[in-house]
Amino acid sequence: xxGPGPLPTQARGTAPWGxxxxxxxxxxxxxxxxxxxxxWNVDPTYESSAGLSPLGEPLDAGAAGHPLGSDPKGRDLLAxxxxxxxxxxxxxxxxVAIATAAGLLVGLLxxxxxxxxxxxxxxxxxxxxxxxxxxxxxxxxTVLGRGTLSLVVGLAAVFWAPIARVxxxxxxxxxxxxxxxxxxxxxxxxxxxxxxxxxxxxxPVVAAYAALTVGWAVLFESALGFLGAGVQEPDASIGSMLGxxxxxxxxxxxxxxxxxxxxGLLVLAANLVxxxxxxxxxxx
Amino acid sequence: MAWYIARRLLAALIxxxxxxxxGFLLVELIPGDPARSLAGPTATRETIAEIRATxxxxxxxxxxxxxxxxxxxxxxxxxxxxxxxxxVSVLARSLPPTLMLTALAFLLEISIAIPLALWVVxxxxxxxxxxxxxxxxxxSVPAFLVGLLLIYVFGFRLGWLPLGGAASxxxxxxxxxxxxxxxxxxxxxxxxxxxxxxxxxxxxTFSHAIGERPWSVRWRHLLPNALLPLLAIxxxxxxxxxxxxxxxxxxxxxxxxxxDLLTGLRRLDTALIVGIGIVAxxxxxxxxxxxxxxxxxIDPRVRRGT
Amino acid sequence: xxxxxxxxxxxxxxxGKTTLGLAVLGLLGRMRTVTxxxxxxxxxxxxxxxxxxxxxxRGARVSFVPQDPFRSFDPLRRLGPQIRxxxxxxRGLTADEADERVADLLAxxxxxxxxSLMRGYPxxxxxxxxxxxxxxxxxxxxPELVIADEPTTALDAxxxxxxxxxxxxxxxxxxxxxxxxxxxxxxxxRMADRVxxxxxxxxxxxxxxxRLLTAPRHRYPEALLASSVRTATPGHRLATIEGQPPxxxxxxxxxxxxxxxxxxDERCHTExxxxxxxxxxxxxxxHPAEPPL
Numbered sequence: 001x002x003g004p005g006p007l008p009t010q011a012r013g014t015a016p017w018g019x020x021x022x023x024x025x026x027x028x029x030x031x032x033x034x035x036x037x038x039x040w041n042v043d044p045t046y047e048s049s050a051g052l053s054p055l056g057e058p059l060d061a062g063a064a065g066h067p068l069g070s071d072p073k074g075r076d077l078l079a080x081x082x083x084x085x086x087x088x089x090x091x092x093x094x095x096v097a098i099a100t101a102a103g104l105l106v107g108l109l110x111x112x113x114x115x116x117x118x119x120x121x122x123x124x125x126x127x128x129x130x131x132x133x134x135x136x137x138x139x140x141x142t143v144l145g146r147g148t149l150s151l152v153v154g155l156a157a158v159f160w161a162p163i164a165r166v167x168x169x170x171x172x173x174x175x176x177x178x179x180x181x182x183x184x185x186x187x188x189x190x191x192x193x194x195x196x197x198x199x200x201x202x203x204p205v206v207a208a209y210a211a212l213t214v215g216w217a218v219l220f221e222s223a224l225g226f227l228g229a230g231v232q233e234p235d236a237s238i239g240s241m242l243g244x245x246x247x248x249x250x251x252x253x254x255x256x257x258x259x260x261x262x263x264g265l266l267v268l269a270a271n272l273v274x275x276x277x278x279x280x281x282x283x284x
Numbered sequence: 285m286a287w288y289i290a291r292r293l294l295a296a297l298i299x300x301x302x303x304x305x306x307g308f309l310l311v312e313l314i315p316g317d318p319a320r321s322l323a324g325p326t327a328t329r330e331t332i333a334e335i336r337a338t339x340x341x342x343x344x345x346x347x348x349x350x351x352x353x354x355x356x357x358x359x360x361x362x363x364x365x366x367x368x369x370x371x372v373s374v375l376a377r378s379l380p381p382t383l384m385l386t387a388l389a390f391l392l393e394i395s396i397a398i399p400l401a402l403w404v405v406x407x408x409x410x411x412x413x414x415x416x417x418x419x420x421x422x423x424s425v426p427a428f429l430v431g432l433l434l435i436y437v438f439g440f441r442l443g444w445l446p447l448g449g450a451a452s453x454x455x456x457x458x459x460x461x462x463x464x465x466x467x468x469x470x471x472x473x474x475x476x477x478x479x480x481x482x483x484x485x486x487x488x489t490f491s492h493a494i495g496e497r498p499w500s501v502r503w504r505h506l507l508p509n510a511l512l513p514l515l516a517i518x519x520x521x522x523x524x525x526x527x528x529x530x531x532x533x534x535x536x537x538x539x540x541x542x543x544d545l546l547t548g549l550r551r552l553d554t555a556l557i558v559g560i561g562i563v564a565x566x567x568x569x570x571x572x573x574x575x576x577x578x579x580x581x582i583d584p585r586v587r588r589g590t
Numbered sequence: 591x592x593x594x595x596x597x598x599x600x601x602x603x604x605x606g607k608t609t610l611g612l613a614v615l616g617l618l619g620r621m622r623t624v625t626x627x628x629x630x631x632x633x634x635x636x637x638x639x640x641x642x643x644x645x646x647x648r649g650a651r652v653s654f655v656p657q658d659p660f661r662s663f664d665p666l667r668r669l670g671p672q673i674r675x676x677x678x679x680x681r682g683l684t685a686d687e688a689d690e691r692v693a694d695l696l697a698x699x700x701x702x703x704x705x706s707l708m709r710g711y712p713x714x715x716x717x718x719x720x721x722x723x724x725x726x727x728x729x730x731x732x733p734e735l736v737i738a739d740e741p742t743t744a745l746d747a748x749x750x751x752x753x754x755x756x757x758x759x760x761x762x763x764x765x766x767x768x769x770x771x772x773x774x775x776x777x778x779x780r781m782a783d784r785v786x787x788x789x790x791x792x793x794x795x796x797x798x799x800x801r802l803l804t805a806p807r808h809r810y811p812e813a814l815l816a817s818s819v820r821t822a823t824p825g826h827r828l829a830t831i832e833g834q835p836p837x838x839x840x841x842x843x844x845x846x847x848x849x850x851x852x853x854x855d856e857r858c859h860t861e862x863x864x865x866x867x868x869x870x871x872x873x874x875x876x877h878p879a880e881p882p883l
Contacts, residue, residue: 123302130303131565134527135545139557142549143313143321219426223531226428229549242429249432260429267424275420408620486661492617493656494676494727495649505664512666584711585665 019280022211022272029266033089036082044079045234061254069254071245077258084236085262091148091237092217092266095155100210102160107167111175122168128161137220138229148231155220159213166209167202174198204281212274215267222263238263288580288587296573301353303565307558308352311339314554321554324365361562362555366547371559374544379563382540385459386529390522392464393471400468401475402502405483412476419473422466427528431462431535459536463528467521474517478510485509512583519575523568591784593734596761596768598782598799600775602835606791607771608657611737613637614769615654616644631734650680653728655738655757659720659745663712670708673727680731688730695726698763699756718749725757735767742777754780775818779803784870787811790836790846797871805881808873810847845875853877 052074053059059070061077068077110121128136141154175198183197218238224230225239226246233240238259245255314321319336327335335341340348355361361371404411422430438458482488483506491501533542541560548556580586591597599607612618614629616637629637631651636643644652653676656662663672673696674688683691689708696704699722707719715723721741728736741757742750758781761768770781778785782799787808795808806812810831817829833850844862848854858876865874 123298126299126302127306127309130299130568131306131561132523132526132568134530135561135564136306138545138549139310139561140313142552142557143310143554145315146552215424222426223428223527226531227534227546227549246432249436253436256429256432263429264425267426268421271420271424486656486658487664489617490654490656490662490724490727491664493615493648493654495645495647495679496675497645508666509664582666585713 018272018276022269022274022276025265025269026273029085029262029269030089033082033085037079037086040078040082042076042079044075044083044236047073047075049074058248058252058255060252068258069252071255072248077255080236080241081258081262084238084241084259085266087148087231087235088218088221088238088263089266091152091155091221091231092214095152096159096210096214096217098152098156099159099213100163100206102156103163104167104206106160107164108171110164110168111171118168122165125161125164128158129165133158133216134220134223138224138227141224141229146229146232148235148237151221151224151230154224155217158220159217163206163209163213167206170202170205171198174201204277208274208277208281210274211270211277215270215274218263218267218270289577292573292576292580295576296569299569299572300566303562303569304353304356305349306565307356307562308349310558310561311352311554312348318554321552322362322365324551324553327365356562361559364548364553364556364559366551366553366556367544371555374556375541375559375563378539378541378544381538382529382533382542385456385463385533385538385540386522386525388456388460389463389467389525389529392460393468393525396465396468397471397475398507400472401479402507404472404476405479415469415473415476419469422469425466426531427462427466428531428535430466431459431532434458434462435536455536455538459532459538462532462535463525467525467528471514471518471521474514475510478514479506482506482510508582512579515575515579515582519568519572522571526564526567591735591767591769593767594762594765595783596758596770596781598778598785599769599771599788600773600778600785601788602773604837605788605835607788608739609791610788611654611739611769611771614644614735614737615648615652616642617648617654649676649733650731651733652735652737653731653733655721655725655728655736655741657740657743659717659724660712662724663720665712667711668708669710669712669715669723673708673723673730676727676731692726692730695730695760696722698760699726700752716749717745718753721745721749721753722756725753725760729760729764729766732764733766735769736761738768738770740772740774741770742772742774750777757781775803792846792874793865794845794847794875795873796865801871805879806873807878807881808847808875809851809853809877809879812879813850 052070052072058072058074059066061067061069066076066078068081070077071080106121106125110118112118113121131139137151137154137158139154140157141150144150144153177197179197221230221237222239222242225237225241226243228240228243230239230243231237241259242256242263245252245259249256311318311322317332319332319339319341320327322339323332323335340351343351359372361375363369364371364374367374400415404415435458488501488506491505492498496504529540530542530545532538533540534546537543541564544556545560547553548560599610601607609618609622613624614637618624624637624639624642626639628635628641631647634643635641636647636652648654663669670689670692671685673692674683674685677683677688677691678685681688692708693704696707701707701719701722707715707723712720721744725741728738738757742754745753754777768781770777772778778799784797785799785802786793787795787802787806787810789810794810795802795806797806802811803815806815813829813831817831831850836846844860845851845854845858848858851858855877861876863874863876866872
């Protein structure tokens with residue numbers, strides 16, 4: 001009986017290809033929204049009746065000068081898509097960046113202070129977690145006066161809390177590890193220990209979570225835009241596009257379809273990256 | 285055990301307090317004159333002055349906070365100018381339909397997740413990979429888009445189901461499906477992982493060795509043990525479900541908290557928005573409490589604190 | 591095996607003894623299948639590449655004592671219902687009737703307060719109690735054969751002795767045949783009438799325990815005994831066996847032990863030594879040790 005050696009372990013299919021596809025996708029989309037406007041030099045805010053049909057209806061995809069069609073105000077859809085895509089991507093990335101920075105800070109701080117103070121600090125994260133995320137983001141974005149900045153603040157205010165929790169949880173566990181004890185015994189200061197022993201193991205986990213959060217941010221942004229609580233005219237984001245073109249979805253589905261595709265790809269990419277990062281950290 | 289439940293209850297109460305505080309902070313965050321924001325853009329000067337007095341905006345912060353807590357504790361969530369009635373009465377009317385939708389979606393979710401996860405685990409291989417992929421894909425698409433798509437296909441093109449409103453039982457079909465299916469798939473995936481973890485455990489092997497039939501092993505031993513760790517996740521899931529419910533209500537033009545939220549956002553009715561936030565937070569706290577108690581009831585290991 | 595006989599199966603970790611035990615019960619799982627040979631219970635073939643009659647036998651005519659008592663019971667349920675399950679399933683007893691029988695079994699296994707044990711949850715009990723519970727579960731329907739997979743490995747030394755005494759006594763009273771899978775030679779000495787030694791997935795020697803534990807003929811158990819601390823000569827280096835046992839699954843040249851054997855020759859590397867079935871004593875070795883005079 002001839003055969004190979006020990007059974008090969010089940011191949012973890014998602015890990016390498018997910019990361020590659022996800023990152024490629026994000027890079028592609030980013031490049032698209034950055035380079036796109038340069039190649040397709042049309043003003044997304046240019047309202048004109050030339051962009052409408054004789055009956056005043058938006059044009060369908062493939063019409064002259066409007067590859068994706070136009071919107072109810074005669075503005076070119078492709079140009080608007082670039083514009084909105086850029087804003088959506090930006091708000092998502094910026095809000096998650098802020099949330100990650102704040103979350104890391106609070107989480108690490110809480111993990112390093114004495115037990116009680118640490119858990120009290122963590123209680124603050126409940127402020128961000130007690131009320132369902134979308135609701136809280138919508139409330140904050142509205143209360144601060146609607147607009148792009150308020151949106152970013154609202155999103156960051158919701159996302160910092162779970163990141164702080166994850167950081168705290170991981171840091172606590174890592175602190176208990178033997179090599180940290182060893183480092184302490186050898187006389188390392190807290191900052192050094194943090195920097196050299198805890199952080200390298202912490203960052204991948206937080207990075208994975210942050211990637212997933214980007215996906216959430218995009219989804220939230222679109223929902224808020226849909227509800228009218230996100231960016232306002234003349235700014236346009238994927239969400240606001242979906243919100244304002246909602247009533248046209250039956251007659252001109254393209255108005256919803258194209259932004260939706262962009263949205264789906266973006267969130268998918270974020271999820272792929274986040275999930276594959278997470279599986280990699282779990283395997284360690 | 286009673287002590288353990290008491291602790292959980294205390295945690296829930298603290299969460300309620302935190303929710304109320306969050307609401308307070310939201311009102312405090314309003315830039316400019318908060319009284320004006322609460323009164324609405326069409327309010328008269330008298331109304332604004334009244335509001336200023338009621339909310340005590342001229343009083344120092346701690347006093348305001350105390351008053352706020354007192355008011356919330358008594359069930360006074362302010363006045364909604366957009367709806368011309370007290371926030372509490374608006375919410376009291378909207379809560380039942382929203383809860384109904386949430387409950388139905390939750391039921392669908394579970395009915396999908398359990399059989400699907402069990403099936404995938406017993407088949408393995410392709411079905412398994414497929415679930416992971418599909419669950420990931422549906423998680424990438426926001427609920428309202430799914431809802432729109434379904435309305436388009438089933439309501440518009442095929443004309444099988446109503447396009448919106450809450451007139452008949454059939455108008456509940458699409459919203460419940462929009463909510464239940466994606467969450468159900470995600471839950472199935474989580475359950476599948478948990479089932480796989482439990483399946484290799486010695487007590488499962490022993491159950492088989494005793495002569496228990498495979499399906500019996502699955503339902504009596506495997507499933508309860510696999511569901512246990514998910515209870516906590518389910519409770520968290522509820523918060524997410526809630527957000528999606530609000531949006532789906534808007535898409536399908538159904539009455540409920542979602543519609544109120546939309547009104548509040550459109551008209552900048554801060555009192556209404558904050559009120560919805562508080563009620564939502566309370567619901568989430570309640571669901572978490574129920575999940576905690578359920579864990580205690582099911583898992584004997586946590587009861588003694590051993 | 592004969593009726594009422596206790597046969598030990600001994601070997602290092604990974605030699606396949608647990609797999610053998612699970613095969614008898616049809617519990618190999620999805621990763622392994624039966625490709626040849628057969629297992630018979632009495633005259634009936636119960637396991638073969640084409641046949642699997644085990645589902646109807648498990649718990650009733652063939653049962654299992656697990657290795658890890660701490661994790662072999664459902665943590666969410668009390669022990670009583672779990673122990674009496676086979677009786678409910680296979681003998682149709684009511685809960686009360688079954689409880690009576692279970693309490694009796696537990697008492698015979700040395701449990702002082704059976705009802706209190708039955709009311710408890712797995713996490714509340716000690717290893718010894720749990721293992722007794724597992725044994726009671728296995729024996730409750732008076733099976734013809736019990737497969738005990740490392741029944742003492744997870745227990746403290748003192749408890750091991752107690753459990754083994756109770757177990758041995760009970761199976762003798764009941765006339766049950768037992769297959770004890772273990773790597774504990776002491777356990778074999780106490781319990782086993784006959785012993786099968788396994789190496790790299792094959793039975794390399796079989797015979798009475800008395801003989802095997804003192805003068806085995808296959809070079810592998812011989813080397814094992816020689817390397818045991820008990821047989822060592824003070825002042826001399828402890829004998830060892832070089833190399834590692836091969837890991838399963840895989841291929842090995844016949845014979846599998848040849849790379850580590852002092853007496854191996856050409857023949858050992860090309861021709862598979864076979865066990866002289868159906869002889870009751872023998873070794874699968876081309877150059878077995880000479881029996882002592």
